[in-house]
Amino acid sequence: MSIIVREMALAEVDLVIEYFHGSTPEYLDLLGVDPTRLPSPDVWRERFQTDLLLPLDERARYFLIWLQNGRPIGFSSCDKIVFGQRANMHLHITEADLRQRGVGSGCVRLSVDTYFEKLKLKSLFCEPNAFNVGPNRTLQNAGFKYLKTHKTVPGMLNYHQAVTQWVIER
Template sequence: MSLVVREMAESEVDLVIDYFHASTPEHLELIGVDPARLPRREDWRAYYAFVFQQPLERRETLLLTWLDDERPVGFSSADKISFGQHAHMHLHVTTSDDRRRGLGVEAVRRSVGLYFEQLRLKRLFCEPHAFNAAPNRTLRSAGFRYLKTHVTVPGPLNFRQPVTRWVITRPQKLDS
């Protein structure tokens, strides 16, 4: 495994769009996504074109690509960004063949580092569907701390669902 996590280029946003549009209804339900709420592909591309024109300090979202041997295997996104303060992250391994290979924990750890650096965050939250064991296990293994389980609509693609809220805080730098 030669995992690389980096900021996604605008030309790569179809990785995100295709992931959601190609997912089975069962998979979308597992991750808490309502298929009726998915934007049309061209509308989603137009949205990302707008996002990529914004300076990082004003972006609504930041996308990261996960590559294994230069092949896209997943992605992460941050939204609900309060630059310099906090954001919410999402994590997705894009194909079932790449799940359960041990990529997730390391990809999340590297994503956290990039989010802290790029967005100058103090805290990063993640709220996966409470009944989706894989991301909850991954977050715990990657160093996130459990906060609570509650019912909410986590985002514009989601239906009302129980979610587990996790947080990780930026390590404090030690003075020499």
């Protein structure tokens, strides 16, 4: 099984847009995502187009695609980026039947290495919904350290919620 993690190209951003727009309200709730905060597909594509033209040290967001045997199976992104310092990571396998087979942990490890290298990070945070077991277990598996459980808005698509805060420092 060959796994590749690399920067997402503009031609690939529909993976993200279709994943969120194609999800049920119940699934979005598990992620702590507010469906009313999803940009329309056209607006979202334009936003990607603008973001991807920026040099890395000016990006507000940075997306990686996860490929298994050449096929897109998921993605990770960073936001709250302070280049050279810190960022917050998100993680998603887009097809339900590919989850819980060990793929996510490997993709997270490769994503972490890429973020530290490309964004010159010192700290990488991740704040999944406190009740969402999958990412919490996966982050621990991938070497993240648990910091605290608190309430925040973890990303631009999320509502205010209880999250567990994890970090890797290098």
